[in-house]
Amino acid sequence: MKRDNLQLYFIMGTSNVLIQKPLNVLEKALQSGITMFQFREKGPNTLTGQAYENFAQECQKLCQQYNVPFIVNDDVELAVKLGADGVHIGQEDLPVSMVREKIGSMILGVSVHSQAELQTALQYGADYVGIGPIFATSSKKDAKPPSGTKFLQQVRIQYPELPIVAIGGLNCSNAHTVFKAGADGIAVISAICESEDISNTISTLKSFSILDKKIK
Numbered sequence: 718m719k720r721d722n723l724q725l726y727f728i729m730g731t732s733n734v735l736i737q738k739p740l741n742v743l744e745k746a747l748q749s750g751i752t753m754f755q756f757r758e759k760g761p762n763t764l765t766g767q768a769y770e771n772f773a774q775e776c777q778k779l780c781q782q783y784n785v786p787f788i789v790n791d792d793v794e795l796a797v798k799l800g801a802d803g804v805h806i807g808q809e810d811l812p813v814s815m816v817r818e819k820i821g822s823m824i825l826g827v828s829v830h831s832q833a834e835l836q837t838a839l840q841y842g843a844d845y846v847g848i849g850p851i852f853a854t855s856s857k858k859d860a861k862p863p864s865g866t867k868f869l870q871q872v873r874i875q876y877p878e879l880p881i882v883a884i885g886g887l888n889c890s891n892a893h894t895v896f897k898a899g900a901d902g903i904a905v906i907s908a909i910c911e912s913e914d915i916s917n918t919i920s921t922l923k924s925f926s927i928l929d930k931k932i933k
């Protein structure tokens with residue numbers, strides 16, 4: 718995984734897409750230039766069983782067509798079964814040590830909210846860390862309170878080369894703040910799923926990281 722892969726990390730499940738078809742939203746996002754995708758099918762009224770697996774496979778196929786890494790949230794078994802490019806786990810999921818053993822050299826992303834969680838993630842070879850929620854989010858019912866960019870800035874100073882993606886309530890009006898704070902990229906759900914103009918939203922979000930490099 719290259720740090721650039723994190724630049725615009727789209728996360729989606731069926732519950733995030735209100736009107737359009739989820740696969741249409743994903744294809745539009747891929748055409749518009751997302752750099753990584755996370756399959757996150759969880760919460761009430763989401764797909765289960767064979768429908769769940771088929772949907773994941775459809776998303777994976779689209780990502781392969783656009784040569785974008787396909788990451789599975791939480792479900793390590795599914796990731797291994799599909800031969801996904803990686804998994805993302807948080808603090809309530811399987812322990813990092815166990816996941817690394819199960820997935821071998823696949824990309825391993827870990828959500829971290831503290832130095833202790835960060836150290837554990839690094840100890841077991843996390844390829845990137847997700848830091849947030851930076852701002853309030855409506856996409857994750859059990860999200861922790863918004864943390865702002867303080868911890869993100871701290872981690873960037875401590876680990877200048879560590880791939881870091883920021884998440885939580887990020888959109889076109891606030892994404893620039895996390896790039897300035899040192900994130901390699903931003904992870905978004907509703908900013909894309911609820912956008913009237915997905916390609917315009919994506920190009921705007923990506924512009925911050927390029928702009929930011931020029932400004933530095």
Ligand SMILES: Nc1nc(C(F)(F)F)ncc1COP(=O)(O)OP(=O)(O)O
Pocket residue numbers: 726728755757790791805806807808809810826827828846847848857882883884904
């Ligand atoms: N799914 C995520 N992806 C990222 C990423 F780094 F990709 F931006 N960061 C954080 C999360 C949150 O992960 P977690 O705390 O396990 O909650 P959930 O499983 O409900 O998403």
Ligand SMILES: [Mg+2]
Pocket residue numbers: 790791805806807808809810
């Ligand atoms: Mg999780």
